[in-house]
Amino acid sequence: MTQPIKNSEEFRDKLATVKDDGSRNWIYPKKPQGKFYTARTIVSVFLLAFLFGAPFIEVNGHPFMLLNVLERKFILFGVAFGPHDFHLLGLAMISVVVSIFLFTVVYGRIFCGWICPQTIFMEMVFRKIEYWIEGDASKQRALNKAPWDATKAFKKISKQIIFFTISFLIGNTFTAWIIGIGKLEQMVVDGPFEHFSTFAAVTVFSGIFYFVFSYFREQACTVVCPYGRLQGVMLDQNSIVIAYDNVRGEPRGKIKKGVDQSDKGDCIDCGLCIDVCPTGIDIRNGTQLECVNCTACIDVCDDVMVKINKPKKLIKYASKNEIEAGKRKIFTPRAIGYTTVLVLLLTLLTVLMANRSDFELTILRTPGLLYQEQPGGKISNLYDMKLVNKTFNDLPAELKLREINGEIKLIGQDLVAEPQGVVEAKFLVILPESEISKLNTPITIAVESEGRQIDVITTSFLGNVKKDKSKKGEETK
Numbered sequence: 001m002t003q004p005i006k007n008s009e010e011f012r013d014k015l016a017t018v019k020d021d022g023s024r025n026w027i028y029p030k031k032p033q034g035k036f037y038t039a040r041t042i043v044s045v046f047l048l049a050f051l052f053g054a055p056f057i058e059v060n061g062h063p064f065m066l067l068n069v070l071e072r073k074f075i076l077f078g079v080a081f082g083p084h085d086f087h088l089l090g091l092a093m094i095s096v097v098v099s100i101f102l103f104t105v106v107y108g109r110i111f112c113g114w115i116c117p118q119t120i121f122m123e124m125v126f127r128k129i130e131y132w133i134e135g136d137a138s139k140q141r142a143l144n145k146a147p148w149d150a151t152k153a154f155k156k157i158s159k160q161i162i163f164f165t166i167s168f169l170i171g172n173t174f175t176a177w178i179i180g181i182g183k184l185e186q187m188v189v190d191g192p193f194e195h196f197s198t199f200a201a202v203t204v205f206s207g208i209f210y211f212v213f214s215y216f217r218e219q220a221c222t223v224v225c226p227y228g229r230l231q232g233v234m235l236d237q238n239s240i241v242i243a244y245d246n247v248r249g250e251p252r253g254k255i256k257k258g259v260d261q262s263d264k265g266d267c268i269d270c271g272l273c274i275d276v277c278p279t280g281i282d283i284r285n286g287t288q289l290e291c292v293n294c295t296a297c298i299d300v301c302d303d304v305m306v307k308i309n310k311p312k313k314l315i316k317y318a319s320k321n322e323i324e325a326g327k328r329k330i331f332t333p334r335a336i337g338y339t340t341v342l343v344l345l346l347t348l349l350t351v352l353m354a355n356r357s358d359f360e361l362t363i364l365r366t367p368g369l370l371y372q373e374q375p376g377g378k379i380s381n382l383y384d385m386k387l388v389n390k391t392f393n394d395l396p397a398e399l400k401l402r403e404i405n406g407e408i409k410l411i412g413q414d415l416v417a418e419p420q421g422v423v424e425a426k427f428l429v430i431l432p433e434s435e436i437s438k439l440n441t442p443i444t445i446a447v448e449s450e451g452r453q454i455d456v457i458t459t460s461f462l463g464n465v466k467k468d469k470s471k472k473g474e475e476t477k
Contacts, residue, residue, distance in 0.1 A: 016280030016290060017219060026144075027218055028137040029127070030275040034299025043114055044124040051117075052169075055176035055184075062392050063180045070178065073392065073420065080392050082420040084360070088352055095345045100227075102338040104234045106330055107317075108241030112227065113293035118212070118220050121170070123278060123294060126163060126213045133159045137275065163214045164206070171206035218279045221292050228289045235287065237320040238329045242293050244273075244284040244315050245323050252284075255308065266310045273297035273315060283315060359395070360388035361447055363457045366426070371462050379463045380409075380430045387424075387447070389417035395449055399427060402444040402456070406431040429461060436463035 019025045057064035059078035066075035074081040074089060081089055103110055112119055133155050134140045146152055175198065176184045192199035212220055221228055235241065249267035267284070274282050276296040281288050283297045301315040322328045366382040374380050389395040397415040399408045409428040417423040429443065441461040447454055 015222070017222065025280065027278065027280040028140050029278045029280075029296070030137045030272070030300075031131050032276045032294075032296035032299055034295075034302060036295035036299050040114060040295065041124060044120045047115065047120060048124070052173055055173065055181040060393075063182075065177060066180055067177050068179060075392075080358070080390060080420075082390055084388055084390055084420075085356070088349065088356070091345060091349045091352070095342065095349060098338060098342045098345060101234060102335065102342055104231055105236070105239060105332070105338055106335050108235060108239050108287075109227070109231055109291070109293040112221065113242075113295060116292070118225070119292055119294065121209075122213055122217060125166065127278075129162055129166075130159065133162075160214065164210050167210035167213065168202075168206040170209050171202045174205055175202050218290075222279055222290045228292075231289060236332065236334065238332045238335075240317050240319050240322075240328070240330070241287050242283065242291060242295065242298060242315065243287065243318045243320065243323060245313070245318070246284070247323055249284070249314050266305070266314050268304070268308065270304055272300045272304060276300045287320075357455075358389075358391045359454050360386075360390070361455045361457060362386040363445055363459055365459060365462065371464065372428075374430055377433050378430050379433060379436060380428045381461050381463075383427055383429060383459070385415075385425045385427060386422065387415065387417050388422050389419060392419040394418060397423075397454075398448045400446045400448060401429070402446050404431065404441075404443055405435055406443075408445070431461060431463065433463070436461070439463070 014020070015025075017025050017027060054065040055063060059075075062078075062080065063075055064078055066073060068074065072083050074085075076092075100111055130140070134143050143152060143155065172184065179198070187195040187198055244267075249265040251263075251265055252267040252269040253261060253264035255261065255268050273284065274280070276299075277283070278294060278296065279290040279292060281290045283291065298313075298315050298317075302312040305312050305314055319328060363383055363385050366384050369382055372380045372382070385399075387395070387397055395417040397417065399410065399415070401408060407430050409430060411426045411428065415423060415425055429445075431441070431443075435441070439462065441463060443459060443461045445457045445459065447457070
Protein backbone atom coordinates (compact mmCIF):
# COMPACT_ATOMS: atom_id res chain seq x y z
CA MET A 1 0.00 0.00 0.00
CA THR A 2 1.27 3.46 -0.90
CA GLN A 3 2.16 5.55 2.12
CA PRO A 4 0.77 9.10 2.20
CA ILE A 5 3.19 11.95 1.75
CA LYS A 6 3.95 13.71 5.00
CA ASN A 7 1.98 16.97 5.37
CA SER A 8 0.88 16.48 1.75
CA GLU A 9 -1.49 19.45 1.70
CA GLU A 10 0.17 21.88 4.10
CA PHE A 11 2.25 23.48 1.36
CA ARG A 12 -0.90 24.72 -0.38
CA ASP A 13 -1.66 27.09 2.51
CA LYS A 14 1.26 29.43 1.83
CA LEU A 15 3.80 30.58 -0.72
CA ALA A 16 7.45 29.63 -0.33
CA THR A 17 8.48 33.23 -1.03
CA VAL A 18 6.13 34.83 1.51
CA LYS A 19 6.47 34.69 5.29
CA ASP A 20 3.56 34.33 7.67
CA ASP A 21 3.56 38.09 8.31
CA GLY A 22 3.29 38.78 4.58
CA SER A 23 6.86 39.97 4.09
CA ARG A 24 9.23 38.64 1.42
CA ASN A 25 10.92 35.38 2.24
CA TRP A 26 14.26 35.75 0.50
CA ILE A 27 15.40 32.49 -1.09
CA TYR A 28 19.02 31.44 -0.56
CA PRO A 29 19.43 28.31 -2.70
CA LYS A 30 22.40 26.11 -1.96
CA LYS A 31 24.90 25.94 -4.83
CA PRO A 32 23.97 22.89 -6.94
CA GLN A 33 26.34 20.42 -8.53
CA GLY A 34 25.94 17.17 -10.41
CA LYS A 35 25.54 15.73 -13.89
CA PHE A 36 22.29 17.53 -14.69
CA TYR A 37 23.68 20.86 -13.50
CA THR A 38 26.76 20.30 -15.66
CA ALA A 39 24.60 19.45 -18.67
CA ARG A 40 22.45 22.54 -18.11
CA THR A 41 25.60 24.66 -17.85
CA ILE A 42 26.83 23.38 -21.22
CA VAL A 43 23.46 24.06 -22.84
CA SER A 44 23.42 27.53 -21.29
CA VAL A 45 26.90 28.34 -22.62
CA PHE A 46 25.79 27.54 -26.18
CA LEU A 47 22.56 29.52 -25.84
CA LEU A 48 24.32 32.53 -24.31
CA ALA A 49 27.02 32.40 -26.99
CA PHE A 50 24.29 32.45 -29.65
CA LEU A 51 22.42 35.29 -27.93
CA PHE A 52 25.45 37.55 -27.60
CA GLY A 53 27.26 36.42 -30.76
CA ALA A 54 24.44 36.32 -33.33
CA PRO A 55 24.17 40.14 -33.73
CA PHE A 56 27.83 40.27 -34.86
CA ILE A 57 27.31 37.72 -37.64
CA GLU A 58 26.43 39.13 -41.05
CA VAL A 59 25.24 37.45 -44.25
CA ASN A 60 25.52 39.45 -47.47
CA GLY A 61 25.95 42.67 -45.50
CA HIS A 62 22.89 42.08 -43.30
CA PRO A 63 22.51 40.66 -39.77
CA PHE A 64 22.25 36.90 -39.40
CA MET A 65 19.37 37.43 -36.97
CA LEU A 66 17.13 40.51 -36.78
CA LEU A 67 13.80 40.94 -34.98
CA ASN A 68 12.89 44.51 -35.86
CA VAL A 69 9.25 44.55 -34.81
CA LEU A 70 9.18 48.35 -35.03
CA GLU A 71 9.83 48.41 -38.78
CA ARG A 72 8.44 44.93 -39.42
CA LYS A 73 11.80 43.62 -40.61
CA PHE A 74 12.89 40.13 -39.66
CA ILE A 75 15.93 38.09 -40.60
CA LEU A 76 16.06 34.50 -39.36
CA PHE A 77 19.27 32.58 -40.01
CA GLY A 78 20.15 34.87 -42.88
CA VAL A 79 16.73 34.72 -44.59
CA ALA A 80 14.92 38.07 -44.81
CA PHE A 81 11.24 38.32 -43.94
CA GLY A 82 9.02 41.37 -44.23
CA PRO A 83 5.34 42.34 -44.21
CA HIS A 84 4.83 40.22 -47.33
CA ASP A 85 5.83 37.11 -45.35
CA PHE A 86 3.55 37.67 -42.39
CA HIS A 87 1.79 34.35 -43.01
CA LEU A 88 5.12 32.51 -42.71
CA LEU A 89 6.03 34.25 -39.45
CA GLY A 90 2.54 33.56 -38.13
CA LEU A 91 2.84 29.87 -38.94
CA ALA A 92 6.31 29.74 -37.39
CA MET A 93 5.10 31.35 -34.15
CA ILE A 94 2.10 29.01 -33.96
CA SER A 95 4.43 26.05 -34.53
CA VAL A 96 6.70 27.20 -31.68
CA VAL A 97 3.74 27.57 -29.30
CA VAL A 98 2.35 24.15 -30.25
CA SER A 99 5.80 22.58 -29.80
CA ILE A 100 6.05 24.08 -26.30
CA PHE A 101 2.60 22.70 -25.51
CA LEU A 102 3.65 19.30 -26.84
CA PHE A 103 6.84 19.17 -24.79
CA THR A 104 4.89 20.30 -21.72
CA VAL A 105 2.28 17.58 -22.15
CA VAL A 106 4.98 14.92 -22.60
CA TYR A 107 8.00 16.24 -20.68
CA GLY A 108 6.58 18.89 -18.36
CA ARG A 109 8.33 22.25 -18.01
CA ILE A 110 11.56 21.19 -19.69
CA PHE A 111 11.55 24.55 -21.49
CA CYS A 112 11.69 26.41 -18.16
CA GLY A 113 14.60 24.46 -16.76
CA TRP A 114 16.78 24.22 -19.84
CA ILE A 115 15.95 26.97 -22.36
CA CYS A 116 14.03 29.82 -20.71
CA PRO A 117 16.13 33.05 -20.70
CA GLN A 118 14.92 33.90 -17.18
CA THR A 119 16.25 30.62 -15.78
CA ILE A 120 19.48 30.72 -17.77
CA PHE A 121 20.37 34.27 -16.77
CA MET A 122 19.29 33.83 -13.15
CA GLU A 123 20.88 30.46 -12.42
CA MET A 124 23.80 30.40 -14.85
CA VAL A 125 24.93 34.03 -14.77
CA PHE A 126 23.71 36.14 -11.85
CA ARG A 127 23.53 33.35 -9.29
CA LYS A 128 27.05 32.17 -10.19
CA ILE A 129 28.37 35.70 -9.69
CA GLU A 130 26.60 35.83 -6.33
CA TYR A 131 28.22 32.54 -5.27
CA TRP A 132 31.60 33.85 -6.43
CA ILE A 133 31.36 37.12 -4.47
CA GLU A 134 29.32 36.22 -1.39
CA GLY A 135 29.76 32.45 -1.12
CA ASP A 136 27.20 29.68 -0.74
CA ALA A 137 23.76 30.02 0.87
CA SER A 138 24.94 29.95 4.50
CA LYS A 139 27.59 32.60 3.86
CA GLN A 140 25.05 34.80 2.08
CA ARG A 141 22.69 34.63 5.06
CA ALA A 142 25.52 35.42 7.45
CA LEU A 143 26.66 38.35 5.31
CA ASN A 144 23.16 39.85 5.17
CA LYS A 145 22.80 39.58 8.96
CA ALA A 146 26.27 40.99 9.65
CA PRO A 147 26.69 44.69 10.46
CA TRP A 148 27.89 46.98 7.71
CA ASP A 149 31.64 47.20 7.47
CA ALA A 150 34.20 47.62 4.70
CA THR A 151 34.08 43.95 3.67
CA LYS A 152 30.29 43.80 3.47
CA ALA A 153 30.09 47.13 1.63
CA PHE A 154 32.70 46.04 -0.89
CA LYS A 155 30.93 42.73 -1.63
CA LYS A 156 27.45 44.23 -1.85
CA ILE A 157 28.39 47.25 -3.93
CA SER A 158 30.66 45.31 -6.28
CA LYS A 159 27.95 42.70 -6.79
CA GLN A 160 25.35 45.32 -7.67
CA ILE A 161 27.75 47.10 -10.04
CA ILE A 162 28.45 43.83 -11.84
CA PHE A 163 24.73 43.01 -11.92
CA PHE A 164 23.88 46.35 -13.52
CA THR A 165 26.79 46.10 -15.96
CA ILE A 166 25.57 42.70 -17.15
CA SER A 167 21.98 44.01 -17.30
CA PHE A 168 23.18 46.93 -19.42
CA LEU A 169 25.00 44.48 -21.70
CA ILE A 170 21.82 42.40 -22.00
CA GLY A 171 19.81 45.54 -22.78
CA ASN A 172 22.24 46.51 -25.55
CA THR A 173 22.22 42.96 -26.91
CA PHE A 174 18.44 42.89 -27.14
CA THR A 175 18.58 46.29 -28.86
CA ALA A 176 21.11 44.89 -31.35
CA TRP A 177 18.69 42.06 -32.10
CA ILE A 178 16.03 44.68 -32.89
CA ILE A 179 17.92 47.33 -34.88
CA GLY A 180 21.14 45.51 -35.82
CA ILE A 181 24.65 45.79 -34.40
CA GLY A 182 25.73 48.27 -37.10
CA LYS A 183 23.09 50.83 -36.19
CA LEU A 184 23.75 50.30 -32.49
CA GLU A 185 27.47 50.92 -32.93
CA GLN A 186 26.74 54.09 -34.91
CA MET A 187 24.40 55.31 -32.17
CA VAL A 188 27.09 54.69 -29.56
CA VAL A 189 29.58 56.71 -31.64
CA ASP A 190 27.09 59.54 -32.16
CA GLY A 191 26.33 59.75 -28.45
CA PRO A 192 23.11 59.39 -26.42
CA PHE A 193 21.77 62.85 -27.20
CA GLU A 194 21.73 62.19 -30.95
CA HIS A 195 19.53 59.11 -30.42
CA PHE A 196 17.89 59.86 -27.12
CA SER A 197 14.84 57.61 -27.64
CA THR A 198 17.02 54.55 -28.30
CA PHE A 199 19.29 55.42 -25.37
CA ALA A 200 16.24 55.78 -23.12
CA ALA A 201 14.88 52.42 -24.32
CA VAL A 202 18.19 50.68 -23.60
CA THR A 203 18.30 52.27 -20.16
CA VAL A 204 14.75 51.15 -19.39
CA PHE A 205 15.50 47.61 -20.60
CA SER A 206 18.66 47.53 -18.50
CA GLY A 207 16.76 48.75 -15.44
CA ILE A 208 14.09 46.09 -15.89
CA PHE A 209 16.68 43.33 -16.26
CA TYR A 210 18.58 44.61 -13.24
CA PHE A 211 15.40 44.72 -11.13
CA VAL A 212 14.36 41.21 -12.17
CA PHE A 213 17.70 39.52 -11.60
CA SER A 214 18.84 41.41 -8.51
CA TYR A 215 15.54 41.60 -6.61
CA PHE A 216 12.44 40.09 -8.24
CA ARG A 217 14.20 36.87 -9.18
CA GLU A 218 12.15 33.65 -8.78
CA GLN A 219 8.93 35.64 -8.50
CA ALA A 220 9.13 36.27 -12.25
CA CYS A 221 8.46 32.52 -12.63
CA THR A 222 6.00 32.03 -9.78
CA VAL A 223 3.99 35.26 -10.02
CA VAL A 224 4.34 36.85 -13.47
CA CYS A 225 5.01 34.09 -16.01
CA PRO A 226 1.75 32.76 -17.52
CA TYR A 227 3.40 29.53 -18.63
CA GLY A 228 3.56 28.28 -15.04
CA ARG A 229 -0.18 28.79 -14.75
CA LEU A 230 -0.82 27.00 -18.05
CA GLN A 231 1.02 23.87 -17.00
CA GLY A 232 -1.78 22.99 -14.62
CA VAL A 233 -4.06 22.68 -17.64
CA MET A 234 -1.59 20.87 -19.89
CA LEU A 235 -0.09 18.29 -17.53
CA ASP A 236 -1.71 14.95 -16.84
CA GLN A 237 -0.77 11.79 -14.94
CA ASN A 238 1.40 10.60 -17.83
CA SER A 239 3.41 13.84 -18.21
CA ILE A 240 7.08 13.34 -17.37
CA VAL A 241 8.11 15.91 -14.77
CA ILE A 242 10.65 16.14 -11.99
CA ALA A 243 8.96 14.02 -9.36
CA TYR A 244 9.68 12.55 -5.95
CA ASP A 245 9.18 8.77 -5.76
CA ASN A 246 6.94 8.72 -2.71
CA VAL A 247 6.33 4.97 -3.11
CA ARG A 248 10.00 4.33 -2.51
CA GLY A 249 10.75 7.27 -0.24
CA GLU A 250 7.92 7.19 2.30
CA PRO A 251 7.70 7.08 5.23
CA ARG A 252 10.63 9.39 5.77
CA GLY A 253 13.00 9.04 8.64
CA LYS A 254 16.37 10.25 9.88
CA ILE A 255 19.19 7.76 9.91
CA LYS A 256 19.98 6.64 13.44
CA LYS A 257 22.83 4.34 14.34
CA GLY A 258 21.79 1.08 15.90
CA VAL A 259 18.11 1.59 15.08
CA ASP A 260 16.23 -0.68 12.68
CA GLN A 261 15.21 1.38 9.64
CA SER A 262 13.48 -1.42 7.71
CA ASP A 263 10.07 0.20 8.20
CA LYS A 264 11.30 3.49 6.72
CA GLY A 265 11.55 4.65 3.13
CA ASP A 266 14.70 5.75 1.36
CA CYS A 267 14.12 9.46 2.07
CA ILE A 268 16.15 10.44 5.13
CA ASP A 269 14.41 13.82 5.38
CA CYS A 270 17.68 15.73 5.03
CA GLY A 271 15.94 18.70 3.41
CA LEU A 272 18.70 19.28 0.87
CA CYS A 273 16.20 19.13 -2.00
CA ILE A 274 14.55 22.19 -0.44
CA ASP A 275 17.88 23.92 0.20
CA VAL A 276 18.93 23.80 -3.47
CA CYS A 277 15.53 24.74 -4.92
CA PRO A 278 15.70 28.24 -6.50
CA THR A 279 11.97 28.78 -5.82
CA GLY A 280 12.04 27.41 -2.26
CA ILE A 281 9.54 24.57 -2.67
CA ASP A 282 9.56 21.02 -1.37
CA ILE A 283 9.43 18.69 -4.38
CA ARG A 284 8.25 15.90 -2.10
CA ASN A 285 4.86 17.59 -1.96
CA GLY A 286 4.30 16.72 -5.60
CA THR A 287 4.12 18.72 -8.82
CA GLN A 288 3.75 22.46 -8.15
CA LEU A 289 3.51 25.48 -10.43
CA GLU A 290 6.57 26.99 -8.72
CA CYS A 291 8.77 24.12 -9.93
CA VAL A 292 10.79 25.19 -12.99
CA ASN A 293 12.30 21.72 -13.54
CA CYS A 294 15.83 22.95 -12.93
CA THR A 295 17.00 19.44 -11.83
CA ALA A 296 18.94 20.79 -8.82
CA CYS A 297 16.95 18.53 -6.46
CA ILE A 298 17.77 15.47 -8.61
CA ASP A 299 21.50 16.10 -8.40
CA VAL A 300 21.60 16.70 -4.66
CA CYS A 301 19.34 13.74 -3.88
CA ASP A 302 21.41 11.40 -6.05
CA ASP A 303 24.49 12.52 -4.14
CA VAL A 304 22.80 11.72 -0.82
CA MET A 305 21.65 8.30 -2.05
CA VAL A 306 25.22 7.42 -3.05
CA LYS A 307 26.49 8.39 0.42
CA ILE A 308 23.93 6.20 2.23
CA ASN A 309 24.33 3.29 -0.23
CA LYS A 310 20.85 3.59 -1.70
CA PRO A 311 19.84 3.53 -5.38
CA LYS A 312 19.76 6.87 -7.17
CA LYS A 313 16.65 8.45 -8.70
CA LEU A 314 14.60 8.93 -5.59
CA ILE A 315 13.87 12.24 -7.31
CA LYS A 316 13.83 11.85 -11.08
CA TYR A 317 12.16 12.60 -14.39
CA ALA A 318 9.01 10.50 -14.15
CA SER A 319 5.23 10.63 -14.49
CA LYS A 320 2.74 10.07 -11.69
CA ASN A 321 1.57 6.82 -13.28
CA GLU A 322 5.16 5.64 -13.65
CA ILE A 323 5.83 6.11 -9.95
CA GLU A 324 2.58 4.62 -8.71
CA ALA A 325 1.98 1.91 -11.34
CA GLY A 326 5.43 1.43 -12.85
CA LYS A 327 4.20 2.30 -16.35
CA ARG A 328 5.51 5.10 -18.56
CA LYS A 329 3.10 6.10 -21.30
CA ILE A 330 4.36 8.92 -23.52
CA PHE A 331 1.97 8.76 -26.46
CA THR A 332 -1.27 9.78 -24.81
CA PRO A 333 -4.23 11.03 -26.88
CA ARG A 334 -3.31 14.64 -26.11
CA ALA A 335 0.32 14.09 -27.04
CA ILE A 336 -0.72 12.41 -30.30
CA GLY A 337 -3.10 15.28 -31.04
CA TYR A 338 -0.46 17.96 -30.45
CA THR A 339 2.07 15.93 -32.48
CA THR A 340 -0.33 15.64 -35.41
CA VAL A 341 -1.06 19.37 -35.40
CA LEU A 342 2.65 20.18 -35.12
CA VAL A 343 3.58 17.86 -38.01
CA LEU A 344 0.91 19.43 -40.21
CA LEU A 345 2.08 22.94 -39.35
CA LEU A 346 5.73 22.11 -39.96
CA THR A 347 4.88 20.39 -43.24
CA LEU A 348 2.92 23.41 -44.44
CA LEU A 349 5.66 25.77 -43.29
CA THR A 350 8.33 23.67 -45.04
CA VAL A 351 6.39 23.62 -48.32
CA LEU A 352 5.80 27.39 -48.20
CA MET A 353 9.46 28.06 -47.37
CA ALA A 354 10.65 25.76 -50.17
CA ASN A 355 8.54 27.64 -52.70
CA ARG A 356 9.35 31.07 -51.31
CA SER A 357 11.50 33.39 -53.41
CA ASP A 358 13.06 36.75 -52.69
CA PHE A 359 10.85 38.35 -55.34
CA GLU A 360 7.26 38.29 -56.50
CA LEU A 361 6.56 39.33 -60.08
CA THR A 362 3.25 39.82 -61.85
CA ILE A 363 2.88 40.88 -65.50
CA LEU A 364 -0.58 41.16 -67.05
CA ARG A 365 -1.83 42.75 -70.22
CA THR A 366 -3.78 45.90 -69.29
CA PRO A 367 -7.46 44.86 -69.26
CA GLY A 368 -9.96 46.60 -71.53
CA LEU A 369 -7.43 47.65 -74.16
CA LEU A 370 -6.93 46.27 -77.68
CA TYR A 371 -3.67 46.35 -79.57
CA GLN A 372 -2.22 49.60 -80.89
CA GLU A 373 -0.80 50.07 -84.38
CA GLN A 374 2.69 51.56 -84.46
CA PRO A 375 4.66 53.10 -87.36
CA GLY A 376 6.68 50.78 -89.52
CA GLY A 377 4.18 47.92 -89.60
CA LYS A 378 4.40 47.16 -85.92
CA ILE A 379 1.78 46.42 -83.23
CA SER A 380 1.99 47.10 -79.50
CA ASN A 381 0.24 45.91 -76.34
CA LEU A 382 0.17 47.72 -73.00
CA TYR A 383 1.10 45.70 -69.89
CA ASP A 384 0.93 46.25 -66.11
CA MET A 385 3.80 45.05 -63.96
CA LYS A 386 4.11 44.62 -60.18
CA LEU A 387 7.43 43.67 -58.57
CA VAL A 388 7.69 42.87 -54.83
CA ASN A 389 11.21 43.01 -53.39
CA LYS A 390 11.45 40.85 -50.25
CA THR A 391 15.14 41.52 -49.66
CA PHE A 392 16.78 44.39 -47.79
CA ASN A 393 18.72 45.52 -50.88
CA ASP A 394 17.70 47.77 -53.78
CA LEU A 395 16.54 45.76 -56.77
CA PRO A 396 17.09 47.33 -60.20
CA ALA A 397 15.09 45.45 -62.84
CA GLU A 398 15.32 45.20 -66.63
CA LEU A 399 12.76 43.61 -68.97
CA LYS A 400 13.78 41.59 -72.02
CA LEU A 401 11.85 39.61 -74.64
CA ARG A 402 12.80 35.98 -75.18
CA GLU A 403 12.40 33.80 -78.31
CA ILE A 404 10.64 36.46 -80.37
CA ASN A 405 11.70 39.50 -82.39
CA GLY A 406 10.45 42.68 -80.74
CA GLU A 407 11.15 45.34 -78.17
CA ILE A 408 9.96 46.54 -74.76
CA LYS A 409 9.41 50.21 -74.08
CA LEU A 410 9.07 51.19 -70.42
CA ILE A 411 6.66 54.02 -69.65
CA GLY A 412 8.14 56.26 -66.99
CA GLN A 413 11.36 56.00 -65.00
CA ASP A 414 13.66 53.03 -64.57
CA LEU A 415 12.52 50.03 -62.54
CA VAL A 416 14.11 50.04 -59.08
CA ALA A 417 12.35 48.26 -56.20
CA GLU A 418 13.39 49.52 -52.77
CA PRO A 419 14.15 47.09 -49.93
CA GLN A 420 10.96 45.36 -48.82
CA GLY A 421 9.18 47.60 -51.32
CA VAL A 422 6.76 47.27 -54.19
CA VAL A 423 7.19 48.90 -57.59
CA GLU A 424 4.43 49.13 -60.18
CA ALA A 425 4.97 50.13 -63.81
CA LYS A 426 3.49 50.06 -67.29
CA PHE A 427 5.32 49.10 -70.45
CA LEU A 428 4.69 48.44 -74.13
CA VAL A 429 5.63 45.29 -75.98
CA ILE A 430 6.13 46.14 -79.66
CA LEU A 431 6.20 43.37 -82.28
CA PRO A 432 6.45 43.42 -86.09
CA GLU A 433 3.31 42.23 -87.82
CA SER A 434 5.34 39.39 -89.28
CA GLU A 435 5.73 37.88 -85.80
CA ILE A 436 1.97 37.69 -85.23
CA SER A 437 0.54 34.41 -86.48
CA LYS A 438 -2.65 34.26 -84.46
CA LEU A 439 -4.97 36.41 -82.40
CA ASN A 440 -3.23 35.59 -79.09
CA THR A 441 0.48 35.16 -79.56
CA PRO A 442 2.36 33.72 -76.53
CA ILE A 443 5.40 35.76 -75.51
CA THR A 444 8.06 35.28 -72.84
CA ILE A 445 9.40 38.20 -70.79
CA ALA A 446 12.54 37.77 -68.69
CA VAL A 447 13.27 40.03 -65.74
CA GLU A 448 16.95 40.59 -65.00
CA SER A 449 18.70 42.40 -62.18
CA GLU A 450 22.34 43.40 -62.57
CA GLY A 451 22.85 40.76 -65.23
CA ARG A 452 21.13 37.99 -63.24
CA GLN A 453 17.82 36.57 -64.37
CA ILE A 454 15.40 36.57 -61.44
CA ASP A 455 12.17 35.48 -63.11
CA VAL A 456 10.53 34.57 -66.41
CA ILE A 457 6.88 35.33 -67.17
CA THR A 458 4.83 33.90 -70.05
CA THR A 459 1.88 36.00 -71.17
CA SER A 460 -0.12 36.67 -74.35
CA PHE A 461 0.10 39.33 -77.04
CA LEU A 462 -3.12 40.43 -78.74
CA GLY A 463 -2.82 41.29 -82.45
CA ASN A 464 -4.73 41.22 -85.75
CA VAL A 465 -3.68 38.40 -88.08
CA LYS A 466 -3.00 39.83 -91.58
CA LYS A 467 -2.60 37.53 -94.57
CA ASP A 468 0.22 38.03 -97.01
CA LYS A 469 -1.00 39.87 -100.18
CA SER A 470 0.82 37.57 -102.59
CA LYS A 471 -0.79 34.52 -101.04
CA LYS A 472 -4.18 36.23 -101.20
CA GLY A 473 -3.75 36.82 -104.97
CA GLU A 474 -2.88 33.17 -105.55
CA GLU A 475 -6.00 32.11 -103.69
CA THR A 476 -8.13 34.42 -105.94
CA LYS A 477 -6.77 32.78 -109.13
